[in-house]
Amino acid sequence: MTEVESATPRVGARAWSFLVAGDERQFQGNAGYEDIIEESYSYDSTVGNHQHVAVGDLVVVRNGREALGAAYVEALQVLPDQTKVRSRCRFCRSTGFKGRRTMLPRFWCSACKNAFDDPVEETVPVTAFRAHYGGTWQPLDGCLDKAQLKVLSLSRSDQQSIKKLDRVRTLEAIGARGVRLPHPHEVRCAGSHRPQTLPGGSRRATAAVRRGQDAFRRALVGQYGLVCAVTGAAPAEVLEAAHLRPFAETQHHRVEEGLMLRSDVHRLFDSGLLAIDADLVVHVAPSLAGHGLYCELAGVPLQIAHDAPIDRAVVADHHAATVATW
Incomplete structure (x- = not known):
């Protein structure tokens, strides 16, 4: 070969x-x-x-x-000169038959409308x-x-x-x-x-599981793409689904109460060091004054569409509760 x-x-x-x-x-x-x-x-x-x-x-x-x-x-x-085993319908020799999970015989051929357990095998x-x-x-x-x-x-x-x-x-x-x-x-x-x-x-299956490939994240990715709402486009591996209200309090996931955030920004948001006001502008806690990378985010508008389905009342509540601790 x-x-x-x-x-x-x-x-x-x-x-x-x-x-x-x-x-x-x-x-x-x-x-x-x-x-x-x-x-x-x-x-x-x-x-x-x-x-x-x-x-x-x-x-x-x-x-x-x-x-x-x-x-x-x-x-x-x-890779030339290879072989593979191919299965065919026992009745009409079609390769387009499908397996059945809950019915017997195991296979069904839509071409000839026949069911069977053992297809005919050939090496090609x-x-x-x-x-x-x-x-x-x-x-x-x-x-x-x-x-x-x-x-x-x-x-x-x-x-x-x-x-x-x-x-x-x-x-x-x-x-x-x-x-x-x-x-x-x-x-x-x-x-x-x-x-x-x-x-x-x-x-990368393990990494995908760690990122939380659940329905909430999938819905946010579908809405916003692979874009951090604060910093912009980012690799999928560092993007997380953030709740505007703690899930432990609400016990439900709503796209209107979620944003895609880069993992470090998500940590700051959850730790009360970064907030977003009702006009969708970012605010940064004074305690981060020594970190230029994050101070530069202050005053940045969210990078989401103007008609994005975000609940601004929830955003305002989070902002008020967060800045009250600064």
Whole structure:
């Protein structure tokens, strides 16, 4: 087996969405692919558009609900002379059948309307590909949902694993949500030899859990993007969902009573060292006078839309209670 790897960008780069492994990715009868979501995407010559992806292309990694992250393809591995096992319907030989979780027989083929327990297996020759993009990866944390991605897509298919996107509009949409993609030339080219086998999984899953990927944070990301309301666009890893009123007191989450804040700003806000008035202007406690980085935030207007659904009465209450302690 000979491995070929390309790290030379193509003139006229394109944009793609990559559907990652899970219930949403239809494998057309094969056993799936080993994706490391934040680093690489695996596919083969049976996948539509496999021959068009190239170094320098923009990719948005998605599941069936939302965008998970974006990056530029930095290197493309080509592994010829591979084989894979593919399963077919026992009756019509279609690969489009699906598994059933609560009914027997286990599989259902919509093409011929038959159910069965054991599909027919075949071994087929393929060329395998791995697109590597970890050096420029930026989490999107769902700030673009399925409907927004559909608008950016140049394909009408909902099942296509690799779908072509409008590159210009996709970059605009990502930027509007506070995401700052490094230019490929700003990142060291990952041109070293890559392993023949990569384990599947998600390298940053633990970090995602620590960030609190709950419904409240997801709702705020959907509303404001990956933007700290005080300091502006920031990496997803340092953005947190802040309550304008302590959750321990209210026992509920309301988008109108929340803001996305950078972790250090969030700590100052919760500690009573930073407040926001009803005009959505930032105030900083006098005790921070020795910290120029934070003193400079005094008088800064919040970086949210003028019609953002924020409860100004709650903001005013928090401001009054906070500044009373200064």
